[in-house]
Amino acid sequence: MIDPVLGQYDDRLPETVNLLSQAPDAVVQETFEEACSWIRTLLGRPAEGHERQVTMLALRLALEAGEVRTTLGIRQVIWAGMLHDIGKSAIDPRITNKPGGLSAQEQDIMRQHPALGRRLASMAPDVDSEILNAVQHHHERWDGRGYPAGLIGESVPVLARILKVADVYDALVTDRPYRPAWSSDEAVEYLLDHSGTDFDPRLVRIFVHQVLQVYGN
Numbered sequence: 674m675i676d677p678v679l680g681q682y683d684d685r686l687p688e689t690v691n692l693l694s695q696a697p698d699a700v701v702q703e704t705f706e707e708a709c710s711w712i713r714t715l716l717g718r719p720a721e722g723h724e725r726q727v728t729m730l731a732l733r734l735a736l737e738a739g740e741v742r743t744t745l746g747i748r749q750v751i752w753a754g755m756l757h758d759i760g761k762s763a764i765d766p767r768i769t770n771k772p773g774g775l776s777a778q779e780q781d782i783m784r785q786h787p788a789l790g791r792r793l794a795s796m797a798p799d800v801d802s803e804i805l806n807a808v809q810h811h812h813e814r815w816d817g818r819g820y821p822a823g824l825i826g827e828s829v830p831v832l833a834r835i836l837k838v839a840d841v842y843d844a845l846v847t848d849r850p851y852r853p854a855w856s857s858d859e860a861v862e863y864l865l866d867h868s869g870t871d872f873d874p875r876l877v878r879i880f881v882h883q884v885l886q887v888y889g890n
Contacts, residue, residue, distance in 0.1 A: 697744070697747075700744050700747050700748070701732070701747060701751065704747065704748045704751040704752065705728070705751055705755075707798070708720070708728075708751060708752055708755035708756070708797075709755070711797050711798065712724070712755065712756075712759070715759075715793070715796070715797075716759075716762055720755060722847075723758070723843055723844070723847060724754065724755050724757070724758065725755075726839075726843045726847075727754050727757060727836065727839045727840050727843050728750070728751055728754030728755050728839075729754075730838075730839035730842060730843060730880075730884065731750055731753070731754045731832075731835050731836050731838075731839040732747070732750045732751060732754065733884045733887075734835050734838060734839060734876060734879060734880050734884050735750045735832070735835050737879050737880075737883045737884050737887075738835070738875070738876060738879050740831055740832075740835065748799070749801070749803045749804050749807075749832065750832065750835070752794075752797065752799075752800055752804045753803075753804045753807035753808060753832055753836060754836060754839070756790065756793075756794040756797065756800075756804070756808050757790065757807070757808055757811050757836050757840060758786065758790065758840075759790045759793050759794060759808070760785070760786035760787055760788065760789030760790025760791070760792075760793060760808075761783075761786045761789075761790075762793070763786070763789045763793065764782060764783065764785070764786055764789070765782075768782055768783060769783070770850050771850060771851070772850040772851055773851060774851065784812075784820050784821065787808065787809045787810065787811065787812055787820070787821055788809060788821055790808045790809065791805050791808050791809040794808045803830070803832060804832075806830045806832070806833065807830055807832035807833045807835075807836055809821065809833075810822065810824060810829055810830055810833035811833045811836040811837050811840060812837070813829040813833060813834075813837070814829075814870065814871050814872075815829070815834070815869060815870060815871060815872055815873050815874070816869070816870045816871070818870075819871075829873075834872070834873040834876055835876060837871070837872060837873075838864065838872055838873070838876050838877060838880050839880075841860075841863075841864070841871075841872075842860050842861075842864060842880070845859070845860035845863060846860050857885070861881055861885065864877050864880065864881060865877065865881065
């Protein structure tokens with residue numbers, strides 16, 4: 674978040690971390706700081722807002738869905754959230770930041786970022802196969818029409834399914850080079866419309882009716 678005095682990003686979590694009453698604050702904070710430090714070392718920049726928001730949304734969803742019950746599980750969600758798009762750092766920023774639509778060739782290049790991300794994430798400390806699989810498969814779809822492997826339904830790792838919901842929601846409600854931010858209501862409508870095709874329908878229900886209701890939009 675932005676330090677009000679220094680005007681720079683630091684590695685503390687936003688105050689909303691206190692709402693994660695089911696997760697030990699110390700574990701969440703320590704893991705978040707570890708991930709931020711590693712990203713800064715690797716990329717020479719602080720973790721971006723999207724990485725941080727997706728991580729918090731994913732952790733809330735994982736907790737509400739009962740998919741996290743241990744300290745290890747908390748650490749896996751945080752590391753996966755912070756690293757899910759790290760593969761984009763290996764792609765030409767003229768593509769990742771392009772204000773218009775991508776050409777077919779550029780889309781093919783962008784589709785490489787999950788595999789590139791897995792390769793980069795494998796260099797992080799204490800990163801296991803659950804985290805790597807989540808990074809690699811967070812663009813799979815519930816109906817099997819996603820990438821890179823075309824996995825379908827519950828064959829998509831659950832952490833990847835969680836990340837997909839959090840990632841898409843935050844992307845929709847955030848300004849992008851190619852479009853302005855949507856309202857939360859518009860983003861929720863998109864999730865519901867694509868539940869059972871793009872997204873795990875159980876996770877969408879929990880995200881919309883529990884995560885957003887409890888923690889706010």
